[in-house]
Each structure stands twice: as structure tokens, then as C-alpha cells.
Amino acid sequence: MNPTALLQATNLTCERGDRQLFADLSFALEPGEMLQIEGPNGSGKTSLLRILCGLLKANDGNVFWQNDSIDTQRGDYLAQIHYSGHLHGIKLELSPTENLVFASALHGGEPWLSIESALDRVELYGFEDEPAATLSAGQRRRIGLAKMLVSKSRLWILDEPFSTLDTSGTKILEELIEMHLNEGGCAVMASHSRHGIERDRVQLLKLMA
Amino acid sequence: MRASLALLKRDLLLTFRNPGLIVNPLLFYLLVVTLVPLGVGANQQILQDIAPGIIWLAALLATLLALDSLFRNDLHDGSLEQLALSPTPFAMLTGIKILVHWLITGLPLILLSPLFATLFSLSADATGVLAITLLLGTPVLSAVGAIGAALTVSIRNSGALLALIVLPLYVPILIFAAGAVSAAQAGLPVTGQLYFLAALLVLSVTLAPIATSAALKINL
Numbered sequence: 314m315n316p317t318a319l320l321q322a323t324n325l326t327c328e329r330g331d332r333q334l335f336a337d338l339s340f341a342l343e344p345g346e347m348l349q350i351e352g353p354n355g356s357g358k359t360s361l362l363r364i365l366c367g368l369l370k371a372n373d374g375n376v377f378w379q380n381d382s383i384d385t386q387r388g389d390y391l392a393q394i395h396y397s398g399h400l401h402g403i404k405l406e407l408s409p410t411e412n413l414v415f416a417s418a419l420h421g422g423e424p425w426l427s428i429e430s431a432l433d434r435v436e437l438y439g440f441e442d443e444p445a446a447t448l449s450a451g452q453r454r455r456i457g458l459a460k461m462l463v464s465k466s467r468l469w470i471l472d473e474p475f476s477t478l479d480t481s482g483t484k485i486l487e488e489l490i491e492m493h494l495n496e497g498g499c500a501v502m503a504s505h506s507r508h509g510i511e512r513d514r515v516q517l518l519k520l521m522a
Numbered sequence: 523m524r525a526s527l528a529l530l531k532r533d534l535l536l537t538f539r540n541p542g543l544i545v546n547p548l549l550f551y552l553l554v555v556t557l558v559p560l561g562v563g564a565n566q567q568i569l570q571d572i573a574p575g576i577i578w579l580a581a582l583l584a585t586l587l588a589l590d591s592l593f594r595n596d597l598h599d600g601s602l603e604q605l606a607l608s609p610t611p612f613a614m615l616t617g618i619k620i621l622v623h624w625l626i627t628g629l630p631l632i633l634l635s636p637l638f639a640t641l642f643s644l645s646a647d648a649t650g651v652l653a654i655t656l657l658l659g660t661p662v663l664s665a666v667g668a669i670g671a672a673l674t675v676s677i678r679n680s681g682a683l684l685a686l687i688v689l690p691l692y693v694p695i696l697i698f699a700a701g702a703v704s705a706a707q708a709g710l711p712v713t714g715q716l717y718f719l720a721a722l723l724v725l726s727v728t729l730a731p732i733a734t735s736a737a738l739k740i741n742l
Contacts, residue, residue: 367607388611391609396604399600400598403599404532404536404601406540407535411535415531419525419608420608421610422609
């Protein structure tokens with residue numbers, strides 16, 4: 314065990330059906346560090362992320378947050394994390410502003426940026442009152458990014474966050490992640506893309522199919 | 523508490539933007555109830571006798587109609603995942619979803635019940651009892667139905683399966699509620715039936731959110 318680590322996983326094993334996705338997987342993340350998970354489709358990247366946020370039970374092994382198991386402090390842990398999955402969790406009938414108002418109330422905690430400045434940060438200003446259904450896939454992904462900004466969480470768990478983002482969106486996300494790490498946060502990201510985040514704060518984890 | 527209120531507000535806003543959710547079950551209910559006199563003939567005595575059963579059966583089916591989509595949209599756009607990952611207990615948020623379902627299906631039925639009572643020429647006493655049974659019974663329909671909706675949320679075309687799971691569980695409600703209205707028409711006391719309905723209400727409103735949230739977690 315590493316006492317200064319924020320997030321720590323020990324001997325994680327995951328089986329789906331008869332197949333073992335990964336076994337005996339351990340890592341520790343200190344404040345300001347990011348874990349990047351790579352691997353072919355079906356190698357268990359999403360399963361690992363879902364285990365880390367407690368949506369899925371690992372067949373074996375434990376996840377620790379600040380040296381306590383996440384199962385014993387579930388409510389406190391959930392207040393500290395932000396999970397962004399394949400689905401953005403936004404309502405198409407609602408405008409970006411309405412989606413963000415709900416997201417920030419649901420997560421609770423102290424706000425990081427105001428809703429206007431979060432929308433401005435992801436360059437959605439001018440679309441704030443349009444229904445999300447009229448926005449493009451990349452713009453919807455940007456609403457997802459803005460959700461990470463309206464409430465403060467120390468751990469970001471991101472599943473393929475760069476997909477559907479254009480060059481400027483990619484750049485915004487890189488800057489946001491760097492800003493988050495600079496403030497002592499942690500991130501776990503499943504991604505294949507090359508990105509401009511400083512290499513020496515990124516741990517790489519390769520999963521085999 | 524803040525998260526629960528925000529969810530209540532969001533779901534009501536979504537209903538408002540998508541008025542079919544509230545209008546369809548209501549129109550269905552209206553149609554079923556008005557078709558019956560056409561089918562059985564306009565004999566006032568017969569209509570009075572079968573009115574409680576018909577009105578309550580239509581209420582069951584109208585509730586069922588809106589149940590299918592209770593959690594499905596949230597599952598498909600990822601909102602359900604976000605609800606499960608909120609620091610607010612998931613059972614509480616599930617309870618709010620059940621409340622919204624009742625507000626859009628159960629409450630309008632109660633408000634319309636005097637109209638249907640007139641349609642079937644029920645007595646004033648029976649009309650009052652009908653409203654009370656709907657008030658006590660429709661939240662149970664929403665709460666128990668939510669368990670079924672949660673169990674079948676990730677199954678495609680689950681409408682029939684949902685009905686098979688939920689309708690048998692509605693039997694006690696149907697018996698006591700329709701029984702109470704019939705008894706009121708005959709001038710008999712109805713306190714016993716109403717107590718039973720109230721007991722079912724308390725049981726289902728307290729326990730169903732827990733069961734529903736557990737069933738949803740399996741499907742996430």
C-alpha cells in the first residue's frame with residue numbers, strides 16, 4: 314500500500330461470462346497523476362472503469378480511496394468522483410444550461426466554475442438555450458465536458474473522452490485535464506488517442522485481449 | 523435533498539416538453555371507460571353494477587401504459603448511470619421517479635374521477651369513495667409497477683413481460699378498491715377495504731423504492 318496515494322487498486326480481477334478480462338491488476342495514483350488505459354476492443358477497459366466507480370463488482374481485489382475501501386465510504390467517495398461514460402447522460406429535450414443545472418445539483422459538492430463560464434470554457438456559448446437535440450454529436454460531448462466543470466471532484470474517470478471531439482475540442486479537454494491535475498486531482502482515462510498531456514505525469518496501463 | 527428536488531424538476535420539465543407522456547394514458551383511460559357503455563348497452567342498472575370494476579381496470583391499464591418508459595429513456599441516454607453515481611442514495615432518487623410517474627398518471631385519474639362517476643351514474647357517496655380508493659390505490663400501482671419496470675428495463679419489447687409481472691401484483695388493489703366502491707353503492711360500510719388499501723400504500727411506498735433501485739443496479 315502506498316500511503317500518499319489518492320486512488321489505489323490491488324489485485325483486481327474481472328471475469329465476464331467465462332472469459333477472464335484481466336487478473337491481478339494493481340496500480341496507485343498520487344495527486345496530480347493520470348492513469349491511461351489502452352487495449353484492444355473487448356479487453357476490459359470499460360469494465361475496469363466501472364469497477365473503479367463501483368458500478369461493477371470486481372471478482373477479486375479491492376479499490377481504495379485515500380486508503381479506505383470504496384465500499385465502506387460509498388457516499389463520500391461518489392461525492393469526489395466524476396464518471397463520464399460512453400453515454401453522456403444528457404437529456405436531448407433540455408438545453409445545455411438546464412442539463413448543467415441538473416448535473417450540478419445531482420453531484421452536489423461545491424461548484425468549480427459557474428454554469429455560464431463552464432459553457433464558455435467548452436465554447437458552447439450562444440447555444441446555451443437550444444435544446445440539445447438540435448446540437449451535433451461533438452457539441453453534446455462538450456456538454457458532457459462542461460458537466461465535469463460545474464462541480465468539483467478530485468477523481469475524473471473518463472471513457473474514451475476524445476471520441477467525436479474535433480481538434481479544438483480535443484485541445485480544450487487536454488487543457489481541462491492538465492488544469493485538473495495541477496490542482497491536485499487525479500484522472501483515469503481509457504483512450505487510444507495521442508494527446509498532449511505531459512508524459513511524466515501519465516502512467517500507462519496496457520490491457521491484453 | 524437538493525438532488526431529489528432537481529430530479530423532480532427535471533422529470534416534470536421533460537414531461538412538459540413531451541406532453542404525450544401525460545396525455546396518452548389519460549386518453550386511453552377515457553376511451554376504455556367510454557367504450558364500455560357502447561359495448562354492454564345503456565342499461566343504467568348494469569352500468570352502475572360494473573362501474574367500479576371497469577373504472578379500476580382502466581386505471582390499471584393506463585398505469586401500465588406509462589410504466590414501460592419509466593426508466594428506459596434514462597438507461598439509454600446514460601442518465602441512470604449518473605443517478606446511480608450520485609452521492610444521494612439511489613433509492614431516494616428512484617422514489618422521486620416513482621413520484622413523478624404517479625403525478626403524471628395517477629393524479630389526473632383522481633381529478634377526473636367525478637366525471638367518470640357521472641358517466642356511470644354513481645351515487646354521491648360512491649363517487650367520494652371512488653376518489654378515495656384512487657387516492658390510496660394509484661400510488662401503489664406506480665410503486666409496485668416500478669419494480670417490474672426496473673426488472674425489465676434492459677429487455678427489448680418488454681411490454682408483455684412487464685404486464686405479466688405486474689398485473690398479478692395489482693390483484694389485491696383491484697379487489698379492495700373495486701369492492702369498496704361497490705359496497706358504497708350498496709350503502710354498506712367501506713372502512714375495512716380502505717384500511718387495507720392504506721396499509722398496502724404504506725408498505726409499497728416505503729419498500730418499493732428500495733426494491734426498484736436494487737433491480738435497476740442489476741441492469742446497469
